[in-house]
Structures are given as C-alpha cells and as structure tokens.
Amino acid sequence: xxxxxxxxxxxxxxxxxxxxxxxxxxxxxxxxxxxxxxxxxxxxxxxxxxxxxxxxxxxxxxxxxxxxxxxxxxxxxxxxxxxxxxxxxxxxxxxxxxxxxxxxxxxxxxxxxxxxxxxxxxxxxxxxxxxxxxxxxxxxxxxxxxxxxxxxxxxxxxxxxxxxxxxxxxxxxxxxxxxxxxxxxxxxxxxxxxxxxxxxxxxxxxxxxxxxxxxxxxxxxxxxxxxxxxxxxxxxxxxxxxxxxxxxxxxxxxxxxxxxxxxxxxxxxxxxxxxxxxxxxxxxxxxxxxxxxxxxxxxxxxxxxxxxxxxxxxxxxxxxxxxxxxxxxxxxxxxxxxx
Amino acid sequence: xxxxxxxxxxxxxxxxxxxxxxxxxxxxxxxxxxxxxxxxxxxxxxxxxxxxxxxxxxxxxxxxxxxxxxxxxxxxxxxxxxxxxxxxxxxxxxxxxxxxxxxx
Numbered sequence: 001x002x003x004x005x006x007x008x009x010x011x012x013x014x015x016x017x018x019x020x021x022x023x024x025x026x027x028x029x030x031x032x033x034x035x036x037x038x039x040x041x042x043x044x045x046x047x048x049x050x051x052x053x054x055x056x057x058x059x060x061x062x063x064x065x066x067x068x069x070x071x072x073x074x075x076x077x078x079x080x081x082x083x084x085x086x087x088x089x090x091x092x093x094x095x096x097x098x099x100x101x102x103x104x105x106x107x108x109x110x111x112x113x114x115x116x117x118x119x120x121x122x123x124x125x126x127x128x129x130x131x132x133x134x135x136x137x138x139x140x141x142x143x144x145x146x147x148x149x150x151x152x153x154x155x156x157x158x159x160x161x162x163x164x165x166x167x168x169x170x171x172x173x174x175x176x177x178x179x180x181x182x183x184x185x186x187x188x189x190x191x192x193x194x195x196x197x198x199x200x201x202x203x204x205x206x207x208x209x210x211x212x213x214x215x216x217x218x219x220x221x222x223x224x225x226x227x228x229x230x231x232x233x234x235x236x237x238x239x240x241x242x243x244x245x246x247x248x249x250x251x252x253x254x255x256x257x258x259x260x261x262x263x264x265x266x267x268x269x270x271x272x273x274x275x276x277x278x279x280x281x282x283x284x285x286x287x288x289x290x291x292x293x294x295x296x297x298x299x300x301x302x303x304x305x306x307x308x309x310x311x312x313x314x315x316x317x318x319x320x321x322x323x324x325x326x327x328x329x330x331x332x333x334x335x336x337x338x339x
Numbered sequence: 340x341x342x343x344x345x346x347x348x349x350x351x352x353x354x355x356x357x358x359x360x361x362x363x364x365x366x367x368x369x370x371x372x373x374x375x376x377x378x379x380x381x382x383x384x385x386x387x388x389x390x391x392x393x394x395x396x397x398x399x400x401x402x403x404x405x406x407x408x409x410x411x412x413x414x415x416x417x418x419x420x421x422x423x424x425x426x427x428x429x430x431x432x433x434x435x436x437x438x439x440x441x442x443x
Contacts, residue, residue: 115351122352139354161354168351175347200354 047303120252365400
C-alpha cells in the first residue's frame with residue numbers, strides 16, 4: 001500500500017471479497033496475490049472503496065493520533081470545522097462546537113464557511129472576468145480536482161485557480177494565529193487528507209480529522225455537546241454555511257442557476273460530473289460555470305458521513321443550521337474590492 | 340477600493356503563486372500618487388512575507404487614465420484607486436478569537 005495515499009487496508013479485517021474493486025469508478029483498485037491495492041496514479045480519492053466495506057477493511061488515513069500528539073505537545077491547535085457537523089451532533093449554534101473543541105484542548109475553532117464565502121465570491125469574479133475559460137469549472141471539490149488532473153487534463157484551463165474553502169480558511173487562521181499554529185480540518189471528506197499535502201497548498205492545514213471520529217474522541221474524553229441557550233452576540237446568517245450541499249457554492253457566488261438562465265450548471269455524483277466533463281470536451285456544453293461535486297447530493301453523502309445516518313437527514317439538518325444566525329460573522333460582500 | 344484588501348484576499352484564495360500586480364506609473368497615475376501606492380504595497384507585501392507569491396511591477400501608461408490611479412492585479416484591471424485608502428479590517432471579522440481562559 002502506498003503510504004502517501006489516502007486509504008489503507010486493515011489486514012486483520014481484510015476478507016478476500018473484492019468488494020472495493022467493483023465500486024471504483026476509475027478502476028484504481030487492483031488485486032495482486034489475493035491482496036487489494038490502490039493504484040495512486042488512477043485513484044481520485046473519492047472514497048467509494050471505503051463506503052463499500054462494511055467491515056471497514058479500507059480505512060481513511062486517520063490523523064486523530066497526530067492531533068492528540070500536537071495537543072499534548074502544547075501546540076497552538078486551531079480547527080476549521082466544515083458546516084456538516086450538525087448532521088452528527090445536536091448542534092444549533094457553532095458556539096457548542098467551539099466549546100467542545102476547546103475542552104479537548106484546541107485553542108480555537110472557526111467555521112470553514114468563512115472560506116466558502118470568499119471562495120464563492122472569488123468564483124463569481126473569476127467567471128465574470130474570464131469569458132475565455134468558460135465554462136469555468138469550480139475547484140472546491142478535491143475529488144473533481146483529482147479527476148481533472150488525471151483524466152481530463154485538457155480541461156484544466158477551465159478550472160478556476162481558486163483554493164478550496166478549507167485552504168482559504170486555513171490561510172486566514174494562520175494570519176490570525178501565526179505561522180506556528182497547528183491547523184486541523186474537521187470534515188467528512190477522504191480526499192482532504194490528500195489535498196492538504198498537495199504541493200501548491202502544503203503546510204497550510206496540518207491534519208484532517210474525519211467528522212465521524214469526533215464522537216468517539218468525545219466519548220473517550222467523557223465530553224458531550226451542551227445545549228446552547230445564549231443568543232449569539234453578533235449573529236449573521238449566511239448561505240455559505242450550506243456549502244456542502246449540492247449547489248452550495250452557488251449561494252455565496254450569487255450565480256444564477258434557474259433552469260431557464262442556463263449560465264450556471266450544477267451537478268453532483270461522479271458519473272454525472274463525468275458526463276458534464278465529456279460534454280465540455282466535445283464543446284457541446286455552453287455555460288459560464290459548472291459546479292461539480294463528486295459525492296451525490298454534495299458532501300453530505302461523503303464517505304465520512306456514513307455514521308451520521310441517512311443523507312436525507314443531513315440534507316435537512318445542514319441547511320437548517322445554515323438558516324440560523326451564528327455567532328461568528330462571515331466576511332461580507334460590501335467591503336470587497338469590486339472593479 | 341482598498342488595494343491592500345485586494346492583496347490579502349488574493350493571497351487567501353488563489354492557488355497558484357506569483358500573480359503580477361502592475362501599477363501604472365504614467366504621468367496621470369504618477370501625479371495622483373501611484374509612486375506612493377507602489378511603495379506602500381511593496382512594504383505591505385514584505386510584511387506579509389508574500390514576496391514569493393505577489394510580484395509588483397511598474398508599467399507605462401496603458402490609456403486607462405481616470406480620476407484616480409489604475410492598477411492591474413492578476414489579470415484584472417482595477418481603476419479609481421485612492422492611494423490614501425486605509426486598510427480594512429474585513430479579514431479579521433469572522434475569525435475566531437481566543438477568549439480569556441474560561442471555567443468549563
């Protein structure tokens with residue numbers, strides 16, 4: 001197994017079942033001497049092989065131990081939390097998450113939605129100023145980024161050169177907490193594990209914590225979410241918090257996705273995304289922007305969301321959380337430089 | 340429009356390094372303070388330790404003269420820049436702060 005790549009096989013739980021060979025869209029799992037192996041050159045880190053294994057024989061690299069070591073070393077650990085946490089926890093205010101992470105020893109926790117807000121606006125500006133690269137392909141889903149690099153390199157000029165919300169928020173946290181901060185991403189995505197090590201953005205986010213690891217960690221430390229009854233002080237509602245649902249980027253980017261407008265296409269699910277990419281390749285698809293997300297319905301059905309119950313529950317709870325006012329304000333469009 | 344805010348945002352969202360920031364140093368822009376702006380930005384980029392990610396260059400007049408200074412930042416033309424504009428605190432809003440140690 002390639003140690004640099006995102007998944008590894010748990011030998012003790014491994015049964016010769018070929019279960020992770022079939023769901024791999026990219027045919028990136030090969031069997032050699034009765035042993036399944038991921039071929040990094042073909043793998044786009046979608047996590048299908050992880051989802052397909054009921055015994056959890058394929059596991060996503062888990063950084064919990066690394067993070068705990070950083071905490072024990074007394075490092076300044078700050079978290080960027082994907083707004084999918086409400087699918088796991090009874091969470092109405094982000095303050096609950098902040099408190100619980102602080103009791104685990106984190107110095108601070110912020111919402112990845114901060115990055116989403118900037119990324120959305122950056123996409124909006126980019127699409128407007130770069131008609132020559134229409135249809136602009138959004139760059140927030142790391143699996144889609146991998147897919148383009150490995151299978152559609154001819155479409156790379158269409159991809160917006162915009163970092164993901166995680167990276168943007170990570171950079172912002174570094175500005176605030178200094179270069180020595182240990183930034184942890186908390187989210188449901190397999191590919192983030194690999195994205196944080198990409199050459200262009202390496203060193204901004206130090207570790208990725210799968211959202212479904214957090215409940216276990218809390219249980220071990222005898223901590224739980226407390227109901228938050230205090231009203232947030234400077235509350236701001238933002239649709240950037242619904243980033244992880246299909247069409248999520250469209251909100252902060254203020255794109256028009258009405259079916260009659262046809263300037264913005266949004267789709268999710270690997271097969272549907274590939275269809276869109278094929279259409280762009282054939283020069284059939286005329287749109288200004290396409291938002292692609294590899295997981296069906298958006299990150300809410302990501303590989304780290306398995307233990308959260310049904311996707312539809314997440315589909316309900318995440319936008320509900322996003323519709324609430326939250327204590328941490330997000331950067332607002334008005335002070336943005338517009339030409 | 341605040342050129343510093345522009346650079347901060349750019350440094351936050353852009354993947355690839357080294358966009359070219361062109362400041363027009365033609366007579367019209369120069370009279371309106373483009374030299375001063377260039378010096379300020381140079382200093383600012385230095386303080387952000389971002390000189391490997393943003394390259395500042397000067398250019399002759401490109402005929403985009405307006406009431407204020409023009410710059411070209413990473414493929415996009417921005418006009419009407421007031422060199423005296425203060426830095427905005429936009430990027431600090433929304434970032435978590437470390438509260439004084441609280442009793443759990």
